[in-house]
Amino acid sequence: MTNTVIEPFKIKSVEPINFTTREYREKAMREAFYNLFLLKADDVLIDLLTDSGTAAMSSKQWAAIMDGDESYAGSRSFFKFEKVVRDLTGFKFIIPTHQGRAAEKILFTVVGGPGKIIPSNTHFDTTRANVEFSGAEAVDLPVPVALETDRRSDFKGNIDLERLENLIKKVGVANIPLSILTVTNNSVGGQPVSMANIRETRALLNKYGIPLLLDACRFAENAYFIKLREPGYRDKSVREIAVEMFSYADGCTMSAKKDALVNIGGFLALNDSTIAEKARSLLIMTEGFPTYGGLAGRDLDAMAQGLTEVLDEDYLKYRIRSVEYFGDKLEKAGVPVLVPTGGHAVFIDARRFLPHVPPQQYPGQALAVEMYVEGGIRSVEIGSVMFGREVEGKFVSANLELVRLAIPRRVYTQSHVDYAAEVIIEVFKRRDRIPGYKITYEPPYLRHFTAHFEPVVEETAQV
Numbered sequence: 001m002t003n004t005v006i007e008p009f010k011i012k013s014v015e016p017i018n019f020t021t022r023e024y025r026e027k028a029m030r031e032a033f034y035n036l037f038l039l040k041a042d043d044v045l046i047d048l049l050t051d052s053g054t055a056a057m058s059s060k061q062w063a064a065i066m067d068g069d070e071s072y073a074g075s076r077s078f079f080k081f082e083k084v085v086r087d088l089t090g091f092k093f094i095i096p097t098h099q100g101r102a103a104e105k106i107l108f109t110v111v112g113g114p115g116k117i118i119p120s121n122t123h124f125d126t127t128r129a130n131v132e133f134s135g136a137e138a139v140d141l142p143v144p145v146a147l148e149t150d151r152r153s154d155f156k157g158n159i160d161l162e163r164l165e166n167l168i169k170k171v172g173v174a175n176i177p178l179s180i181l182t183v184t185n186n187s188v189g190g191q192p193v194s195m196a197n198i199r200e201t202r203a204l205l206n207k208y209g210i211p212l213l214l215d216a217c218r219f220a221e222n223a224y225f226i227k228l229r230e231p232g233y234r235d236k237s238v239r240e241i242a243v244e245m246f247s248y249a250d251g252c253t254m255s256a257k258k259d260a261l262v263n264i265g266g267f268l269a270l271n272d273s274t275i276a277e278k279a280r281s282l283l284i285m286t287e288g289f290p291t292y293g294g295l296a297g298r299d300l301d302a303m304a305q306g307l308t309e310v311l312d313e314d315y316l317k318y319r320i321r322s323v324e325y326f327g328d329k330l331e332k333a334g335v336p337v338l339v340p341t342g343g344h345a346v347f348i349d350a351r352r353f354l355p356h357v358p359p360q361q362y363p364g365q366a367l368a369v370e371m372y373v374e375g376g377i378r379s380v381e382i383g384s385v386m387f388g389r390e391v392e393g394k395f396v397s398a399n400l401e402l403v404r405l406a407i408p409r410r411v412y413t414q415s416h417v418d419y420a421a422e423v424i425i426e427v428f429k430r431r432d433r434i435p436g437y438k439i440t441y442e443p444p445y446l447r448h449f450t451a452h453f454e455p456v457v458e459e460t461a462q463v
């Protein structure tokens, strides 16, 4: 019997990555104001900033691209895409968009607005931004265990049903146009939502007549976790599980840049004809005609093919295992990682990694900078840089100080992951000499993308 889970593909086209020296990276980091979003991608060796839009497409997807139909209206590519999405989700109205946030913007422009409340297990930042931009309020209701990074639990992505019912009773059904479940739950560590939780959410919302939507961008990874972990699902195909997940929902938003294995694309799918009609009108104004929605015809073909490939269980086995392998390796070396490892990324608990750096000196940012300088690894801070706030002049930290190492789909091999783990372990060995950071410039919104930082030198040695 062999145990090694191998990449279920061979490589037909390669893209070189650039090696740099430590001195070069120190300079690059300084010139980027210690913000990893401001680095040139060519100066990054292993890019774990995001799993979004970074997948390697298959030869079949590239072939489908050549077959794309670029007709303005009634494109063959659209009908192919629509059929694949409808067969999978069962939803009636399929509206293509250029990416996930465009679907969110259209949806919340139609159903949001002042006084409205949108509950979720946890809104991703673009979802929250679009809810709030409409004037509505985004409420996160994760289960309490989601905030305990060192506690293992199978479905840390679940929504807290008791808090959901209390919220409905408190604010009233009329103010809740819909509820949304993010599968997997990115902001709490790419953790899955159980089928039982989806089903019970549906039952609870039915009692009050509130629609349920899925933020489905990692639906296949979620479905595979259900197969692995939830009683009664081991013998079902991942496709059957995914179909069941969608069957409890009235619609979904989708960033196809994740589980549709493409570099750009998304969609909004709905059962309600009134909302769908309003959404289509907005689509025409902002994205494009309903049979291309801000994309080229060939992009729709690539999505249709990607949505089929992502349900291949050899692929999902490799995908989930290779991310877990990375997490296990770090955990064994004593690095404080969020457990269990999620579907798309390994998350490091920077508060435990750098206990001497207080939240107001951004331990996640400090760690992300060090990993780049040490070995050219790019990650993303998900902590007080992204979610911290000033309230009446006082610093309010994020719930968690995390650094996310997101794994692009089908891009890196096991030796890339081994190397990345070695770099992180080196940084861990000298963790007590790592300084905190202060912000020297920030824009009014989504500051993590463009803020400037400086090390706090008085406290410890300079980077």
Ligand code: P61
Residues within 6 Å of the ligand: 049, 050, 051, 052, 099, 100, 101, 102, 124, 125, 126, 127, 182, 186, 215, 217, 255, 256, 257, 266, 380, 406
């Ligand atoms: C990511 F730093 N995610 O995880 P779009 N829902 C969910 C997402 O994970 C998501 C979107 C909707 C990204 C990209 C990203 O500040 C950031 O196609 C659960 O990117 O519009 C995207 O889908 C939005 C990274 C987005 C960020 C915003 O890396």
